[in-house]
Amino acid sequence: MPDWLQQPRVPPVDMRYSSRTIVGVSTGVANFGAGGSAVYKLVRTSRLYEQIVQQIEESIVKGDLKPGDQLPAERELAQRFGVSRTAVREAVKALREKGLVEAYSGRGTFITDGTTQAVRQSLDLMVKIGQPEGSKHLAEVRAILEPEIAALAAERIQESELAAMREAVAVMNRSGQDPQAFIEADLDFHLALAEGAANPLILSLLDSIVGPLREQRLRIFQVPGGPDRGQFHHKRILEAIEHRDPERAREAMRAHLTQVSDDSQTPAVKRTPVK
Numbered sequence: 001m002p003d004w005l006q007q008p009r010v011p012p013v014d015m016r017y018s019s020r021t022i023v024g025v026s027t028g029v030a031n032f033g034a035g036g037s038a039v040y041k042l043v044r045t046s047r048l049y050e051q052i053v054q055q056i057e058e059s060i061v062k063g064d065l066k067p068g069d070q071l072p073a074e075r076e077l078a079q080r081f082g083v084s085r086t087a088v089r090e091a092v093k094a095l096r097e098k099g100l101v102e103a104y105s106g107r108g109t110f111i112t113d114g115t116t117q118a119v120r121q122s123l124d125l126m127v128k129i130g131q132p133e134g135s136k137h138l139a140e141v142r143a144i145l146e147p148e149i150a151a152l153a154a155e156r157i158q159e160s161e162l163a164a165m166r167e168a169v170a171v172m173n174r175s176g177q178d179p180q181a182f183i184e185a186d187l188d189f190h191l192a193l194a195e196g197a198a199n200p201l202i203l204s205l206l207d208s209i210v211g212p213l214r215e216q217r218l219r220i221f222q223v224p225g226g227p228d229r230g231q232f233h234h235k236r237i238l239e240a241i242e243h244r245d246p247e248r249a250r251e252a253m254r255a256h257l258t259q260v261s262d263d264s265q266t267p268a269v270k271r272t273p274v275k
Helices: 048-062 074-081 085-097 134-156 159-173 179-196 200-207 210-221 226-242 246-264
Strands: 029-031 039-041 101-104 108-111
Touching: 048 074, 048 085, 074 085, 085 101, 085 179, 085 210, 134 179, 134 200, 134 210, 134 226, 134 246, 159 179, 159 226, 179 200, 179 210, 179 226, 200 210, 210 226, 210 246, 226 246
Parallel strands: none
Antiparallel strands: 029 039, 101 108
């Protein structure tokens, strides 16, 4: 195990379900590099994953992170950067596409030598919301995947993943006027549900369309009543999962996706985000 993983951990800050940083933290950092030299600042603006990518790239260039070094687990990175787990997942995906890291199921994510960038065709580029038929294609993919994900999760989910879903719902409850916080929590709700299905291939599939999913949610947030309707269905899904009822979870997810499809076709109204 690399020496830098032996460094004392920064006291964890549970910011997994919000992209907002902690009020009152003026110089928060996350230190997990070799010899304690890679110091990471809490990121504070939009496009959070790009800032995470930049900080990790800088550590690689400076030699603080070397080929073979293992990155901390997703949950720990989210705590240390003070962002949602979804932002961390997008950052790791971007680093993979640049050939800077490789992720191995059951082992973790490791720094590579950067010379063998894999050729990957991301579904993210094929399902852009702004492209013709893009929204329709995304809706079809979700209708195929997510009801069965919900049914599997109802049978397999662990308490930690249930707790993550409950926390995401709580964040959405209080973020009706904050699109960034609401959308990150929405993504985290569905991520926790997918984790509950206990199938790593499902997570990989969802990872590939996180970008279009965020765009879709941003549009629906601008539709009058869209966030409230989404929350109604999120709570129905959560209740079905808590009762370990696969068929009920499947039907609740189908109803949610019908609502998403309807709202996606409704004209949006620009809303002023809370600063």
